[in-house]
Amino acid sequence: MPRNRKHGRHRAAIDRLSGSLRASMRTRIAIAPPVLLLIATVAAVPMMRSVLRTADQAGAEPPANADCTLIVPADPLSAPGLATPYQLTATDAAAGPCHEANAEQSAFVEAAILTGDGQLTLYDPLVVDKGTRPAAPTAPAQVPDGSTVGLWFGFNGDNLTLKSADGMTSLQQGDCVNGAHKSIFGQFAYCNAMAFFGQANQRVQDGTLKVPPLGVAKDGKPCPTTRDFSVVDQDQSDNVVTHYIATGDGQIAQNNKAGRAALQNPDRRTRTMAPKFADLANGSDNLLLTAFIDPALGCAPWTLPNQSSDGEPSAALPLDELSAMAGQRAPIALLPLNNPMTLNGNRPDADKTNLFRTGVNQGTIGGGGDDGDGATYCRNMFGDPAGIQRVFDDQGIFVGAPSVDPNMATNLFTFLAMRANGSFTELRCGNLLGVRNPVKLTMDGNGTVSDATLTPLGQTPTSPGNSAPATTMTAGS
Numbered sequence: 173m174p175r176n177r178k179h180g181r182h183r184a185a186i187d188r189l190s191g192s193l194r195a196s197m198r199t200r201i202a203i204a205p206p207v208l209l210l211i212a213t214v215a216a217v218p219m220m221r222s223v224l225r226t227a228d229q230a231g232a233e234p235p236a237n238a239d240c241t242l243i244v245p246a247d248p249l250s251a252p253g254l255a256t257p258y259q260l261t262a263t264d265a266a267a268g269p270c271h272e273a274n275a276e277q278s279a280f281v282e283a284a285i286l287t288g289d290g291q292l293t294l295y296d297p298l299v300v301d302k303g304t305r306p307a308a309p310t311a312p313a314q315v316p317d318g319s320t321v322g323l324w325f326g327f328n329g330d331n332l333t334l335k336s337a338d339g340m341t342s343l344q345q346g347d348c349v350n351g352a353h354k355s356i357f358g359q360f361a362y363c364n365a366m367a368f369f370g371q372a373n374q375r376v377q378d379g380t381l382k383v384p385p386l387g388v389a390k391d392g393k394p395c396p397t398t399r400d401f402s403v404v405d406q407d408q409s410d411n412v413v414t415h416y417i418a419t420g421d422g423q424i425a426q427n428n429k430a431g432r433a434a435l436q437n438p439d440r441r442t443r444t445m446a447p448k449f450a451d452l453a454n455g456s457d458n459l460l461l462t463a464f465i466d467p468a469l470g471c472a473p474w475t476l477p478n479q480s481s482d483g484e485p486s487a488a489l490p491l492d493e494l495s496a497m498a499g500q501r502a503p504i505a506l507l508p509l510n511n512p513m514t515l516n517g518n519r520p521d522a523d524k525t526n527l528f529r530t531g532v533n534q535g536t537i538g539g540g541g542d543d544g545d546g547a548t549y550c551r552n553m554f555g556d557p558a559g560i561q562r563v564f565d566d567q568g569i570f571v572g573a574p575s576v577d578p579n580m581a582t583n584l585f586t587f588l589a590m591r592a593n594g595s596f597t598e599l600r601c602g603n604l605l606g607v608r609n610p611v612k613l614t615m616d617g618n619g620t621v622s623d624a625t626l627t628p629l630g631q632t633p634t635s636p637g638n639s640a641p642a643t644t645m646t647a648g649s
Contacts, residue, residue: 238330239263240270242279243302244342249321249364253346254283254295254313261302263333270329272299273418273452280326280454282412284490285479286371288318290380294478294488296414297323300424307423308434311480322368323348324489324531325361326411326454334361349531352524355516360410362531365490369533372494384474386499391566395471396461397496399534401552401559403461404505405591406598407513409532411456413487417449427451428482460576462487464584468573469566493533503552503559506534510546510599520546550601553592554610555629560592564626581621589613589624605629 241263245256260279262270270277281297295313300306315321323346325332334350336342343350346363350356375381386395396403417431418424425431435449453459462473474495475485496504507529509520514528525544526536537544553559563570563585570585581587593611596602602609607630614623 234268236274236276236329237262237264237268237270238276239267239333240277240279240327240329240331241333241335242281242299242325243335243337244346244348244363245337246340246342246345248297248323248342248346248348249315251313251315253342254297254315254321255310257298257300257306257310259302259337260299263331270301271422272301272416272424273420273422275328275452278328278416278452278454279332280412280414280416282324282326282414282488282490283313284322284368284488285313285315286320286322286368286375286381287316290375290378292372292381292476294476294480294486294491296416296426296478296480296486298416298424298426298480301422304422304424306431307419307425308430310426311428311430311482313479320364320368320371322365322490323363324365324412326414326456327359328455329359331356331358332361349527352521352527353516355521355524357410357513357524357528360513360528360531365531365533368490369493369530372490373497373533376494376498383494383498386495387471389469389471390569391469391562393562394499394501395469396465396562397500398457398461398492399496399500399505401503401505401556402562403457403465404553404595405457406595407511408457408505408507409489409493409528409534410513411454411458412489413454413456413458413462415451415453418452419449423449424452425449426480428480456489458487458489458492461492464573464576465588468570468584489532497533501558503556505549505552506542507532507544508546508549508599509537509544510549510604512598520544546599546601547604550596550599550604551629553599554596554601554605560588560611561626563588563592564624579620582616586613586621586624589626590621593624 241261243259243261245253245258247253258281260270260272262268272278279299281299283295283297284292285295286292298306298310333356334343334348348361348363350361372381376383386397389395398409415427416424417427417435419435423435425434437448466473473487474491475487476491477483478486507514507525509522509525511525514521514525516524522537529536535542567585570588571583573584575581575583575587577587581590589611590613593609593613596609596611610627610629612625613621616622
C-alpha cells in the first residue's frame with residue numbers, strides 16, 4: 173500500500189548545487205560525499221541543473237511521479253545477475269514516467285559479497301530506465317563459489333516496488349522482501365539479507381571477518397553508528413550509499429573509469445576530455461553519517477573494495493550495520509513500532525517492523541528485552557544524554573562543519589537540529605510522551621535555519637527569535 177502522502181510525506185523536488193543536494197524541509201536528504209564528488213566547480217552548476225531539476229523549475233512543473241517500480245533481473249544474487257542492469261519504470265503509467273536521471277525518482281542497488289572464508293567486497297548494480305542501455309558496459313562481478321550475497325535498495329521517491337523480470341522468478345530467486353501484508357516499506361527493500369547477515373555474524377564470531385573498532389570522536393565519546401540515538405531519525409537504517417553518474421539526456425553509468433570515459437565530451441579549445449555528467453546519490457542516513465558526521469567528529473567509516481568502482485574502497489549499509497552490531501553501546505537504537513516505514517496504513521505492524529529489522533541485522537521485537545516501544549525510542553532520542561543532546565553538546569564542533577544543504581541550514585549543527593525537530597513530529601513523540609517538541613529552530617531572513625535550542629523534556633521550550641514551527645519531514649529522512 174502506498175504510504176499516506178498527508179502530513180508532509182509527499183516528496184518535493186531535490187536539486188543538487190555545487191556538490192550538495194538541496195532538499196526541502198519536507199524531503200529526504202540526498203547526499204553526495206565530498207570525496208566522491210565528480211563535479212565540484214561553479215562552472216558545473218548549469219550542467220547539474222540539467223540532470224537534477226532545480227526547485228524553481230520543479231515548482232513550475234507537475235510533480236514527478238513518486239511511485240516507481242524496479243524490475244529485478246534473473247538470478248540477482250549471481251555474478252551475471254549483479255552485472256545485469258535493473259530497469260526503472262512507473263508503477264502506474266497514468267501518474268507519469270519514472271526516470272533514473274531525475275533525482276526525485278532515482279533508485280539505487282547495493283550488494284555485498286561474502287566468501288566462505290570471510291572475505292567481503294561490495295558491488296553496486298546499475299539502474300537504468302526500462303528499455304534503455306547503460307552508457308558503458310557494467311563491470312563484471314566476482315562471486316566465488318560458496319559466497320553469500322545480499323542486496324539492499326534505496327529510493328529518492330516515495331514508494332519503490334520490486335518486480336521480477338518478465339517470465340522470471342527473480343524475487344523468489346533472490347529471497348527479496350519489499351514489505352509485509354501488501355504494505356511496502358516505501359523507499360527500502362532487500363534481497364537475501366537474512367542469509368547474508370547470518371553468515372557475516374558467524375564469520376565475525378569466529379574471527380574470519382574483522383570489524384574495525386569504532387574509535388574515539390573529538391568529543392571523547394565513541395564514534396557514532398547508525399544505531400546511535402544522536403544519529404538516527406524517524407526511520408533509521410534505510411536507503412544505501414550507492415551512487416551512479418548521469419547526464420542531462422538520461423545516460424547512466426556506474427561510477428568507474430569506463431563510465432566516466434563514456435560520459436565525457438572533447439573540449440576542442442583545450443583538447444581535453446571534459447566531464448558532462450553529475451553524481452547521482454541516494455538520500456541516506458548512512459551517507460549523512462559517513463560523509464558529514466564522521467569527518468566532523470574525526471571518525472572514519474568502515475570501507476571495503478567496491479568491485480563496480482575499480483576496487484576503490486566504499487562505505488555501505490551492510491558494513492554500517494555490522495559495525496553498529498559490534499560496537500554500539502547502550503542505549504541502542506532499533507527500529508520502533510512507530511517507524512513510518514513499518515506502519516501499515518497508520519497502524520503499527522510488528523510483522524512488518526520485524527521484516528525491516530531482519531534486513532538490517534537487527535533482532536526481532538521481544539529479543540533481548542527490546543519491545544519496539546515508540547515512547548521509549550522517543551525518550552532515548554530526545555531525553556537521553558546519548559541522544560540529540562550529544563549534537564547540542566558538540567555544537568562547537570558541528571558549527572564548523574559544512575551543512576548538507578546551506579539553503580536549508582547554515583551548518584551541520586543547524587541541519588542536524590532541523591532534522592531532529594522534524595523527527596519528533598513524524599514519530600509522534602509529542603503524543604507518546606505528552607510533551608512539546610524540545611528542539612526549537614531559529615530562522616534567518618532567508619528562511620534558513622541559523623540556530624537551535626534544546627529544552628529538557630517536559631519543560632516549556634524557549635522561543636528564540638524568528639522561531640520556526642515544528643517541521644514535518646518525509647518518511648525516510
